[in-house]
Amino acid sequence: MKLLLDENLPKKLKLDFPEHEVYTVTDKSWNGIKNGELLKLLLQENFDALLTFDKNLQHQQNFKKYTISVFVLIAPINTHAELSKLVPLIKSQIKKNKLNPGPIIISV
Incomplete structure (x- = not known):
């Protein structure tokens, strides 16, 4: 499966x-690219899912338009130690x- 870690996640998470x-x-x-444009790029490059710590993304985007899965990670802080629990x-x-x-x- 082809996954993208959003810029608000620790890079080390990729090793998991x-x-x-x-x-x-x-x-x-793709640093600094707005969410709507990022979702378009994900579709163009055949990604299966985005992993993000952005809890607002789910309310800001029309997922009928962007047919991609987005894992919204919910944790007290976005450190590798916390997110690896998910x-x-x-x-x-x-x-x-x-x-x-x-x-x-995705939350504990």
Whole structure:
């Protein structure tokens, strides 16, 4: 599965998904791109999902227009130590291998 880590996530989180093709926004040189444009780029480059710490994204975007899955990670802070606790939940969703478009809330 091809995943993108939003710029608000620690880059180290990418190491928690060795069985997937994972990129950061920085890897793709997409820093500073607004959410709507970012979602378009994800679709153009055949990404399966975006992982983000942006809780507002789910309310700001029309997911009928952007048919991509977005994992919204909910944790007290966005450190690798905290977010890595959510990795098993993310992997469980991915394992189903049929991600629905739109937000998928992941929290402990």
